[in-house]
Amino acid sequence: MGFVASLGSLRKVRRRSSVTMASVSPAERTRVLEVKAESRTYPIIFGDGLLGDPANFSPYLPGDKVLVVTNETVGPLYLNKLRESLTATGKSIFTIELPDGEQYKSMEWLNAILDKCMDHKLDRKSSLVALGGGVVGDITGFAAACFVRGVPFVQVPTTLLAVVDSSVGGKTAVNHPKGKNMIGAFYQPRAVVVDTAVLSTLDDRQLAAGIAEIVKYGLIRDEPFFRWCEENMDGMIARDPATLLYAMERSCINKAEVVEADEREGGVRATLNLGHTFGHAIEASMGYGQWLHGEAVAAGMVMACEMSVRLGWLDESVTKRTEKLLARASLPIRPPPSMAIEEFMTYMSVDKKVESGVLKLILLKGLGEAVVTADFSKEVLYDTIMYYQHLFREKPEEYDNYLIHTS
Numbered sequence: 001m002g003f004v005a006s007l008g009s010l011r012k013v014r015r016r017s018s019v020t021m022a023s024v025s026p027a028e029r030t031r032v033l034e035v036k037a038e039s040r041t042y043p044i045i046f047g048d049g050l051l052g053d054p055a056n057f058s059p060y061l062p063g064d065k066v067l068v069v070t071n072e073t074v075g076p077l078y079l080n081k082l083r084e085s086l087t088a089t090g091k092s093i094f095t096i097e098l099p100d101g102e103q104y105k106s107m108e109w110l111n112a113i114l115d116k117c118m119d120h121k122l123d124r125k126s127s128l129v130a131l132g133g134g135v136v137g138d139i140t141g142f143a144a145a146c147f148v149r150g151v152p153f154v155q156v157p158t159t160l161l162a163v164v165d166s167s168v169g170g171k172t173a174v175n176h177p178k179g180k181n182m183i184g185a186f187y188q189p190r191a192v193v194v195d196t197a198v199l200s201t202l203d204d205r206q207l208a209a210g211i212a213e214i215v216k217y218g219l220i221r222d223e224p225f226f227r228w229c230e231e232n233m234d235g236m237i238a239r240d241p242a243t244l245l246y247a248m249e250r251s252c253i254n255k256a257e258v259v260e261a262d263e264r265e266g267g268v269r270a271t272l273n274l275g276h277t278f279g280h281a282i283e284a285s286m287g288y289g290q291w292l293h294g295e296a297v298a299a300g301m302v303m304a305c306e307m308s309v310r311l312g313w314l315d316e317s318v319t320k321r322t323e324k325l326l327a328r329a330s331l332p333i334r335p336p337p338s339m340a341i342e343e344f345m346t347y348m349s350v351d352k353k354v355e356s357g358v359l360k361l362i363l364l365k366g367l368g369e370a371v372v373t374a375d376f377s378k379e380v381l382y383d384t385i386m387y388y389q390h391l392f393r394e395k396p397e398e399y400d401n402y403l404i405h406t407s
C-alpha cells in the first residue's frame with residue numbers, strides 16, 4: 001500500500017500549512033487515513049480504481065464467505081468489478097441487490113439481507129460488503145451488526161455524501177415508518193474503501209449534495225477548510241480529481257476526529273448535525289426524495305447561521321459567505337416558502353435533537369465553532385423562520401434562484 005498517514009501526522013499537516021494541495025501527490029496511488037474510534041481502529045483507503053484490486057479487500061474480510069449488498073442502480077455499474085476482485089481472494093461471493101431509494105432502508109429489506117445470510121449459510125466468520133451510497137451503507141452496516149451478533153463489514157461508498165459522511169463513523173440504521181434512522185446501532189466497519197473512479201457516474205445534483213456536507217465541516221470546526229472551499233469550489237464542481245480528493249480527505253479527517261472524541265454522540269458528535277434539524281423538517285415536509293438530504297442541509301445551515309447572527313453570536317458576513325459558497329454549487333440557500341412556521345415546529349419537535357422535551361440546536365459562535373445548545377429563546381427561532389417568509393414576500397428576487405424547483 002502506498003502512503004499511510006496516521007491522523008496525528010495529517011493533523012499536523014493541517015494545522016501547520018492551513019490548506020494547500022501539497023499533501024496530495026499524483027504519484028501516490030493510494031492514500032490511507034486511520035480512524036481510531038474507541039471500539040475499533042480502521043483505515044479509510046482512497047485511490048483511483050481500487051475496486052479492481054483484491055489486496056484492498058482481503059485483509060478486511062476474514063472467513064470464506066462474503067455477501068455484497070448493493071442496489072439496482074449501483075450494481076449494474078460496479079458489482080462485476082468488485083465481484084471479480086473478491087473472487088480472486090478465493091472466497092465464495094454472494095450478492096443481493098436492493099431497490100433504489102430511501103424507502104428501502106427498511107426492516108423489510110434488512111430481513112431480506114439476513115435471509116440471504118441464512119440461505120447461504122454465512123456464519124460468524126463471514127463478512128458483508130456495502131457497495132453503494134448512504135442507504136446501502138446504513139442498512140448493510142446494521143445487518144452486519146445484527147447477524148449472529150456481529151460480523152465484519154467493509155464500506156465501499158459510491159456517492160460523495162457517503163464518502164465524506166455516512167461510511168465513516170459507524171452509525172448504522174434502518175428507518176421506522178414513524179421516524180428516520182430510528183432502529184440502528186453504532187457498529188464500525190473494518191475498512192472504508194473509496195474508489196474515486198466511481199464518482200464519475202454520479203449526477204451533478206448528487207455531487208452537490210455531498211458538497212453541502214463538505215462545507216459543513218468548515219463551518220463547524222475547520223475555518224481554514226471553509227476558506228479552501230471558497231477558493232476551490234469551481235474545481236469541486238468541475239470534478240477536478242485532485243481537488244475532490246483533497247476535499248474528501250479533509251472531510252474524513254474532520255469526521256474521524258469528531259468520532260474519535262465522541263463515538264456514541266454524548267456531546268461533540270452532535271455538531272455534525274449543523275443545519276440538520278431545519279433540514280430534516282424541510283425533507284420531511286416536502287416529502288422524502290423531493291429535496292435531497294444535502295440540499296435540505298444546505299438551506300438548513302444557512303438558517304442556523306441566520307439564527308446565530310440573530311443571537312449575536314456570529315457575524316453576518318459568515319452567513320453571506322456561506323450563502324455565496326453553497327449557491328455556487330447550485331445548492332438551495334432558502335427554505336421552501338410554502339413551509340409554514342407551524343410545519344417547521346412540528347417536524348423540529350420530533351427531531352432526535354429533542355431531549356426530555358427540550359429542543360437543542362447546533363448553532364455557530366463563530367466560523368468554525370459549532371455548539372450544541374438549548375440556550376436560545378423560542379422567539380429567535382420563530383423570527384428566523386419568519387424572516388424567510390418575509391423575504392419571499394418582500395424580495396422575491398432573493399428567492400428566485402435559490403430553491404429546488406420540484407415538479
Ligand SMILES: NC(=O)c1ccc[n+]([C@@H]2O[C@H](COP(=O)([O-])OP(=O)(O)OC[C@H]3O[C@@H](n4cnc5c(N)ncnc54)[C@H](O)[C@@H]3O)[C@@H](O)[C@H]2O)c1
Nearest residue numbers: 073100133134135136158159161162165166171198201202
Ligand atoms: N450513517 C451516517 O452517519 C449517515 C450520515 C449521513 C447520511 N446517512 C444516510 O445516508 C443516506 C443518504 O445517502 P446518499 O446521499 O448516498 O443517498 P443514496 O444512497 O440514496 O444514493 C443517492 C443516489 O445515487 C445513486 N448512486 C450511488 N452511487 C452512485 C454512483 N457511483 N453512480 C451513480 N449513481 C449512484 C443511488 O442509487 C441513489 O439513487 C440517508 O439514508 C441518510 O440517512 C447516514
Ligand SMILES: [Zn+2]
Nearest residue numbers: 165213293297
Ligand atoms: Zn447529513
